[in-house]
Amino acid sequence: MSDTNAKISGIVGENDVVLFMKGTPLFPQCGFSSRAVSILDHCGVKYESVDVLQDMEIRQGIKTYSDWPTIPQLFVKGEFLGGSDIMMEMFEAGELQELLDEKDVARAE
Numbered sequence: 836m837s838d839t840n841a842k843i844s845g846i847v848g849e850n851d852v853v854l855f856m857k858g859t860p861l862f863p864q865c866g867f868s869s870r871a872v873s874i875l876d877h878c879g880v881k882y883e884s885v886d887v888l889q890d891m892e893i894r895q896g897i898k899t900y901s902d903w904p905t906i907p908q909l910f911v912k913g914e915f916l917g918g919s920d921i922m923m924e925m926f927e928a929g930e931l932q933e934l935l936d937e938k939d940v941a942r943a944e
Contacts, residue, residue, distance in 0.1 A: 839896035852882035
């Protein structure tokens with residue numbers, strides 16, 4: 836396993852919910868990342884964010900790790916869920932909140 840893969844695996848394993856995104860939750864750097872943050876904030880869960888613009892190895896490595904070509908990417912309890920389009924579909928159908936509740940994800944404070 837490469838150092839980058841190990842680093843990503845550690846981040847995903849140590850946090851219930853992780854969003855790999857462009858920018859930060861306070862200052863998203865693309866519309867898709869902004870939408871992903873809005874969805875998670877609306878769900879009221881605690882999540883870790885990783886700004887892929889700060890680390891080119893993570894930016895490329897996450898695409899290999901998940902076998903998904905775009906960013907943002909959402910992981911819940913170690914499982915890759917998808918990008919902002921999938922998040923939006925799941926959110927609108929009530930499936931995302933249901934999954935977060937089922938997985939007993941920590942609530943935001």
